[in-house]
Amino acid sequence: MTSGTSSRPSRPSSVSAPAADDPSDPSLREAADVARELGVDPVVGLDDAEAARRLATDGPNELRSRPPVPLWRKVLEQFRDPLVALLLVAVAISVTVWWVEGADGVPVDAVVIAAIVVLNAVLGLVQESKAANAVAALRSMTEASSTVLRDGRQVTVRSAELVRGDVLVLTEGDAVGADARLLSATALRVQEASLTGESEAVLKDAAVLPAAAPLGDRFDMVYKGTAVAQGVGRAVVVATGMGTQMGAIARLLDATEEEVTPLQREISRVSKVLGLTVIGIAVVVMVLAAVVNDVRTAEDLVTVLLLGVSLAVAAVPEGLPAILSVVLAVGVQTMARRNAVVKKLHSAETLGSASVIASDKTGTLTKNEMTIQRVVTASGEVALTGVGYRPDGEVRAGPDGDGGPLTNEPLLREVAMVLGGGSLANDAQLVEDDGEWAVQGDPTEAAFLVAAHKLAGTVDRVAEFERRGEVPFTSERKLMSALVDPPGDGAWALVTKGAPDVLLGRCTAVQVGEGTVPLDDDRRGAALDAVERLSDRAYRTLGVAYRRVAEGLGSEGLEEHESDLVYLGVVGIIDPPRPEVTAAxxxxxxxxxxxxxxxxxHPVTATRIATDLGIVEPGARAVTGTELDGLDGPDLREATRTVSVYARVAPQNKLQIVDALQADGHVVAMTGDGVNDAPALKTADIGVAMGITGTEVTKESAKMILGDDNFATIVAAVRQGRVIFDNIKKFLRYLLSSNMGEVFTVLLGVLFAGVVGLEGAAGGEAVVVPLLATQILWINLVTDSGPALAMGVDPETDDVMARSPRGMHERIIDARMWTGVLSIGLVMGVATLLTIDIFLPGGLVEGTDSLAVARTAGFTTLVLAQLFNVFNSRSETTSAFHRMFAGRWLWGAIGLGVLLQVAVVQVPFLQVAFGTASLDLAHWGVAVAMASSVLWFDELRKLLWRARHPGAVA
Known part of the structure; x- marks a missing residue:
């Protein structure tokens, strides 16, 4: 039995239907004519030599794959980031200055920056390689094969070796290896969900189509990538490789351009802004330094140039590319451990920015396991608990099962006869393997076997019957019958199931308890009302009936006995939602x-599932692909703003929906498993393929693959993506504000050298600066690496799922962050210069120390201020004291930074290298106190913001 709907629904095509007069369409031609044109005898098939010749001419039956990217191109890809280019320019400038100064020693700053650039490239290559390996591990390890006729013999060949003219021998469970025109079909049903999105197996018929039809309605054709659910058949191959319907979709993928991620766009923008800012600041400082210090000699000019380069190095967060790669890599590895394999690093953050998840239904939101949930008989209605193929559950009285366990004897007997009869008129099998249940055959038929297990004694009773014959299902009859021999000496029975309206037309009586009564108009009307009620609730309906027949009756002429039947009842079947999806x-x-x-x-089925899952409210409507085809741009965008269920859609409709959502400013995550999903997955901001049920075309098109096909995993990945984004903002806030502190220190130190006493303490220095170039480099090494990296892997401190997604055009570094960055940087610069002033003679505060000591104290103040800034940067609005001890890596990085600073100040050989002098406790106390001003200033700023925005979520 293969179909229980009263009419066979039409489905959308993955490609446009051919014109009615298209002579090349094999679905519109007799099978014998197609075989004759292909030069093959349908009874004998091709001979090996001819098959080999055609294979050499047409090529293997494989989809064209892109050539692997060579290693040198992968390496170059890592250096395309504008910020990396900026760092390479900084390396060139540093080497130039080093050369002008006499090439003495090693150009430390250039070496360090270059090492960071190389480290970033290595991280990117390693992570992308890991992702590629994970994707490869998800692929099936077995090679597809097909059974064909060769020289009159059935042989098994690799599906890649199929050629046009091959005669496929199709049996239950086979994968269809190529597009083919049916030569014969007996109860043949093919699962085409991977190609058309239709969850029900499609009945096939070798008869020629009367007119051109969409792909899903070409019942005389079978297609590559689909699977035989039931029956047998033979078909002649008409297309292989890229000439198949799968190939058509693969070509569509080649024409679909991938968009850069929002994070990539934003980092590119920030890099450009930083580049221009750095150049501007460096030029201004060099000019001011030259004017203020009255530079006249070449040596002084080199000193000024070195100052400009040092300031450029200070302003550019050299560690940003490497830290960004590390943060993304750690996040990607976390996702992989949760069965979400991200193929590109930047895609992890994009998922966290998703504002729409557009998901396929079958196998993604639902289990793809047809389940009987309702049975209606003459005495009432019952509900069956449990979902899927695991035969756990019970039969409960009442339409919703609220009547408790079924104890009503007449109703109990009727339900047992319905489930038993459906299990007898059945070609499917239910099998268990190590606790896992699976079906062989049509999923709808298997639903009866599962349901029978839930009613005590039914399976045992069915096992006692012996099957003597059958009448297979056909689309014209919409029925299937089985002739069974009951145990003992009882009369044989003909058990029939099929479309309820057709079945009722062949019934003259109805089962009531242990007896039968005539099927009068009232009872017939009640039965039809029950069918309509179930259909309105999105159930697929199948009726079951029987009659006694003479013992010894054979299969010949059995169809004539499908009359004067006793109607048993109707079942409601549905593909149940995955249990974890509702919460997700x-x-x-x-x-x-x-x-x-x-x-x-069907729209009714789609709406019912969407309502059950909480996607839409009760009463919401679905929009069909036909309706979408009639909408222009503005109307389509308006529809996508309000409609959340789309049914009977074709791949081009999915692309329409994704494009309309993106045009409306949404970041779209598109999930799917079938070939028909692949173009939309590639177009979406983040395409998510199913790792278990997904086709290879879909996995190649996606940016992320779910190893467990679990929708809840997508939501978990969204959370991780948001954590990644939060951490990116944390270390950007930290790096930029800290680097601005260095810029303001040098800029204001040059401008106000006389005010803070630097000019009077110059001694023999031609150009007086508050910090030496080596000290600036040290600050970047100590504070831009460990603390920033620790912030990048900081645990989730707030509920990231309590806020709305960020807008498509919302800046990572927005006006509020820039305000914080500049204000914190200014406070750092002022605190550093005030510390220098405190210890220098002259200036605003009279001091007694040397320039070396005062500069070291200012240098230490700036380092400690940046370490205090770690706590500020964890949030723009939340107090630094909130969950201050949550990140152990942060405390480790801060502790290491303090130890290194103590070493560079107190260890003699480091003093020589970095121009520092020893500090006593008083110096350290002042430096700590002045550095902490950064923390108190930001706490006050956050407090004022929270007072102005009570209840706001940052």
Whole structure:
């Protein structure tokens, strides 16, 4: 039995239907004519020599894959980042200055920056290689094969070796290796969900189509990438490789351009802004330094140039590319441990920015396991608990099962006869392997076997019957019958199941308890009302009936006995939602993310599932692909703003939806498993393929693959993506504000050298600066590496799913962050210069120390201020004391930074290298106190912001 709907629904095509007069369409031609044109005898098949010749001419039956990217190109890709280019320019300038100064020693700053650039490239290569290996591990390890006729013999060949003209021999469980025109079909049903999105297996018929039809309605064709669910058949191959429908979709993928991620766009923008800013600041400082210090000699000019380069190095966060790669890599590894394999590092953050998740239904939101949930008989209605193929559950009285365990004897007997009869008129099998249950055959038929296990004694009773014959299902009859021999000496029975309206037309009586009564108009009307009620609730309906027949009746002429039947009842079948999806959808909604269902199924079924999962409210409507085709740009965008369920859609409709959402400013995550999903997955900001049920084309197109096909994993990945984004903002806030502190220290120190006493303490120095170039480099090494990296892997400190997604055009570094960055940098610079002033003679405060000591104290103040700034930067609005001890890596990095600073100040050989002098406790006390001003200033700023924005979520 293969179909229980009263009419066979049409489905959308993955490609446009051919013109009615297209002579090349094999679905519109007799099978014998197609075989004759291909030069093959359908009874004998091709001979080996001819098959080899055609294979050499046409090429293997494989989809064209892109050539592997050579290693040198992968390496160059790592250096395309504008910030990396800026760092390479800084290296060139540093080497030039080193050369002008006489090439004495090693150009430390150039070496360090170059090492960071190389480290960043290595990290990117390693992580992308790991992701590629993880994707490869998800692929099937077995090579597809097909059974064909060669020289009149059935042989098994690699599907890649199929050629046009090969005669496929199709049996239950086979994968269809190529597009083919059916020569014969007996109860042949093919699962085409991977190609059309239709969850129900499609009945096939070798008869020629009367007119051109969409792909899903070409019932005389079978297609590469689909699977035989039931029956047998033979077909002649008409297309292989890129000439198949799968190949058509693969070509569509080649024409679909990938968008750069929001993070890549933002980092590129920040890099350009930083580049221009650095150049501007460096030029201004060099000019001011030259004017203020009255530079006249070449030696003085080199000193000024070195100051400009040092300031450029201070302003540029050299560690940003490496830290960004590390943060993304750590996040990607965390996702991988949770079965979400991200193929590109930057895609991890994009998922966290998603404002819409557009998901396929079958196998993604649902289990793809047809389940009987309702049975209606003459005495009432019952509900069956449990979902999927595991035969756990029970039969409960009442439409919703609220009547408790079924104890009503008449109703109990009727339900047992319905489930038993459906299990007898059945070609499927239910098998268990190590506790895992699976079906062989049509999933709808298997639903009866599973349901029978839930009613005590039914399976044992069915096992006692012996099958003597059958009448297979056909689309014209919409029925299937089985002739069974009951145990003992009882009369044989003909058990029939099929479309309820057709079945009722062949019934004259109805089962009531242990007896039968005539099927009068009232009872017939009640039965039809039950069918309509189930259909309105999105159940697929199948009726079951029987009649007694003479013992010894054979299969010949059995169809004539499908009349005067006794109607038993009707079942309601549905593909149940995955149990964890409801909570995942609720979590997505809490995070401000719309969940959209896009499916090839019937609108009623789609709406019912979407309602059950909480995607839409009760009463919401679905928009079909046909309706979408009639919408222009503005109307389409308006529809996508309000509609969350799309049914009977074709791949081009999915692309329309994704494009409309993106045009409306959304970051779209598109999930799917079938070939028909691949173009939309590639177009979406983040394409998410199913690792278990997904096709290879889909996995290649996606940016992320779910190893467990679990929708809840997507939401978990969204959370991790948001944590990644938060951590990126943390270390950007930290790096930029700290580096601005260095810029303001040098800039204000040059401008106000006389005010803070630097001019009077110059001694023999031609150009007086508050910090030496080596000290600036040291600050970058100590504070821009460890603390920034620790912030990048900081644990989630706030509920990241309690806020709405950031807008498509929302800046990572927005006006509020820039205000904080500049204000904190200014406080750092002022605190550093005031510390220098405190210890120098003259200036605002009279001191008694040498320039070396005062500069060392200022140098230490700036380092400690940046370490205090670690706590500020964890949030723009939350107090630094909130969960201050949550990140152990932060404390480790801060502790290491303090130890290194003590060493560079107190260890003699480091004093020589970095121009420092020893400090006593008083100096250290002043430096700590002045550095802490950064923390108190930012606490006051956050307090004022929270007072102005009570209840706001940052």
């Amino acid at each position: 959808v609720a979590e997505a909604h809490r995070a401000g993310i719309r969940v959209i269902m896009i499916t090839g199924d």
